Amino acid sequence: MSSDFLTRITESLVDGDPAATVAHTRAALAAGVEPMAIIDQGLVPGMRMVGEKFSSGEYFLPNLIVSASGMKQAMQALEPELRKRQQKLASAGTVVIGTVKGDIHEIGKTLVATMLAAHGFDVHDLGVDVPTERFVAAVRDTGATLVGLSALLTTTMSVQKKVIDALEEAGLRGRVQVMVGGAPVSRAWADEIGADGYAEDAVGAVETAIRLAGAAR
Numbered sequence: 001m002s003s004d005f006l007t008r009i010t011e012s013l014v015d016g017d018p019a020a021t022v023a024h025t026r027a028a029l030a031a032g033v034e035p036m037a038i039i040d041q042g043l044v045p046g047m048r049m050v051g052e053k054f055s056s057g058e059y060f061l062p063n064l065i066v067s068a069s070g071m072k073q074a075m076q077a078l079e080p081e082l083r084k085r086q087q088k089l090a091s092a093g094t095v096v097i098g099t100v101k102g103d104i105h106e107i108g109k110t111l112v113a114t115m116l117a118a119h120g121f122d123v124h125d126l127g128v129d130v131p132t133e134r135f136v137a138a139v140r141d142t143g144a145t146l147v148g149l150s151a152l153l154t155t156t157m158s159v160q161k162k163v164i165d166a167l168e169e170a171g172l173r174g175r176v177q178v179m180v181g182g183a184p185v186s187r188a189w190a191d192e193i194g195a196d197g198y199a200e201d202a203v204g205a206v207e208t209a210i211r212l213a214g215a216a217r
């Protein structure tokens, strides 16, 4: 039963057992469970629970680090399968994505990047703690028509606006759409800073990217 695999993946992530998370992820793949289902129904709910336990004071920073490592390793195990699906798709457009300066949260950003690649986008993932000028240079160098900006801290949300302003100053804003996301980010915030799109999760990010890519053509 695919739900048994997914439950085990979620539980092992919450328990902070990366080896088990990877083993259950591989077992689920071998049993024919779709990689997207493993992400959406196994891994992401696990990370959400870990976040809730951290917020309530039940978990501490080391718990976050171990669970995040489990998520990262499981995503690496899924990558070859996601790539196989990607090969069947025509390019949907070029995207530059990263977590803004001052912020090292990478899981959500990497998930969005992986999902966009799996849906045919040519993705340039700049990583985390990305200086504003690197976003600008990457847009210029790759000819990207979409930038994804991730921020997980209330203190780094404002950096998303700085990137938008820098793209404007570089004369690139007319040809690039900006999509923002991250746990503290909202549609209202996206509107306030002049972003073109907001996505609550990776599935929403793919939908938004497809819509914005259409608008950019």
Ligand code: HCB
Binding pocket: 044, 047, 048, 050, 051, 052, 054, 055, 061, 064, 065, 068, 102, 103, 104, 105, 106, 107, 108, 109, 111, 112, 147, 148, 149, 150, 151, 152, 153, 154, 155, 179, 180, 181, 182, 183, 184, 198, 199, 200, 201, 202, 203, 205
């Ligand atoms: Co971190 N952390 N953390 N953290 N962390 C949060 C974000 C808090 C909310 C936890 C809390 O207090 N309740 C909090 C931020 C509070 C705030 O500012 N309001 C917090 C804090 C305070 C900190 C430190 C400051 C802790 C410290 O050192 N005292 C420190 C920050 C260091 C820094 O960045 N300079 C820190 C460190 C860490 C790690 C390193 C231990 C670890 C990250 C490991 C890693 O990424 N490699 C970590 C983690 C794991 C979390 C929580 C628990 C989970 C984040 C996560 O991965 N979620 C998080 C709690 C939470 O978010 N509720 C906590 C799962 C992913 C799938 O969701 O929201 O990131 P996501 O991404 C979604 C969505 O937002 C959207 O799609 C994604 C996929 O579905 N999306 C986009 C994201 N980016 C997008 C871009 C787009 O263009 C479009 C959509």
